[in-house]
Amino acid sequence: MLSPAWLRSFSALAAEGSFTRAADSLALTQAAVSQHIRQIEAQVGPVFIRRPRGVELTPAGQALQAYCEEVERAGRCLASRLSDADALQGIVSMITPGSVGLSTYPKLLDIQSETPGLVIRHRFAPEDDVLKAVLDNRADMGIVSHHPQDERLAVERFCEEALELVVPAGADVEGWDDLVRLGFIDHPDGHAMATRLLSRRYPGKRGLADIPVSGFTNQIGLILEPVARGLGFSVMPRHARRAFARPEAIRVLGADQSVVETLWLIHRAEWDLPRRARHVVDELHRRLAAD
Incomplete structure (x- = not known):
């Protein structure tokens, strides 16, 4: 000993x-x-x-x-x-993919504004980094789009998101060949999102292997800028598309054919979330459901 x-x-x-x-x-x-x-x-x-x-x-x-x-x-x-017995005070750290953060971060700020003594730290990161940050105890909790199979993680259903295929408003894009001609605007979660949506929308096609990449950005708020300029198409969550400042410059291809996926909240399984973190999660649930 x-x-x-x-x-x-x-x-x-x-x-x-x-x-x-x-x-x-x-x-x-x-x-x-x-x-x-x-x-x-x-x-x-x-x-x-x-x-x-x-x-x-x-x-x-x-x-x-x-x-x-x-x-x-x-x-x-x-x-x-x-220290949980005190009140809803102290630091709550959360890490999410950028697309999720576009809808959750403003709500986190609202929660902090309404809860004196609460400090919320939020960070954007690709999903692999989200998993690692939670496992390394660098974040209380995170959000991912795949249900992880790691016994060190507690996993619970968080919400659903719809993935959309977004193209330039003025481009003649209707089918697979048009997407190949246009090219793909990639982002940190873009390949995974596009693979999931395209495989369901166009069964039998090879997916992104047949489509040239015509741009990349790691800034979620800027992904649709090259799309709006006619430089390619992209795949992203609906709430991220709705946040784009120039909606007239883009359109959703097959708006009635979005792919709805489940998002999962993760935290270390060895201990419960602090009460302040659980309060944040419950409030996020309530506010997202109200949208």
Whole structure:
């Protein structure tokens, strides 16, 4: 069993790089820090290589450092859960794909404005980054379009979104060959969205493999700008299309044939969402349903 005091000395030494600085940061003697490290190494083997200018972590030391970081994260989660009894105060962090954020972020700001003491941090990211951020505890929760099969994640239905095929308003675009001629305006989630919609709309076609990419942007609010200028078509959620400032310059091809998909809310399965985060989720549900 590794004593918390030993682990504090280990973490300080790993951070400071010298026994003197580690001892000073902990208000201990060098002898005490050295004793703690000897106790650790008696159980797990050498964790540091001593060099004239400092210390270097061994593989065992790197594993122990990762363990200390896990313990620290668990401590923060415990403190967060124990503080839930207070009120709807503190930080709520959420990460979503850009297309989802266009509709959710203004509502998050409304919720924060109506809830004194609540601080909402929102970040846009592709879906792979959303999953990683939640798994790494860099966000309380995230939203994805695929139901993840990771036992570390709790998953619940969040809402539905309709994917639309958007083309230039003045372009003669009706069928598959017209899309190939026009080209695809890609975005971080564009390939996945277009593959899902086109495979259902045009069964038997190869999909994006047959369509040249005629543009790309990672700014969700700008995706439809090249479409409006006649440079290509794109696939995006309905709420993102509705946010475009020049709706007269675009049109939805087959508006009655949108593909409706489920969005999923994810968070770490090992602990419940803090009460303030659950409040944000419930309010988002209510406001999205009212749209």
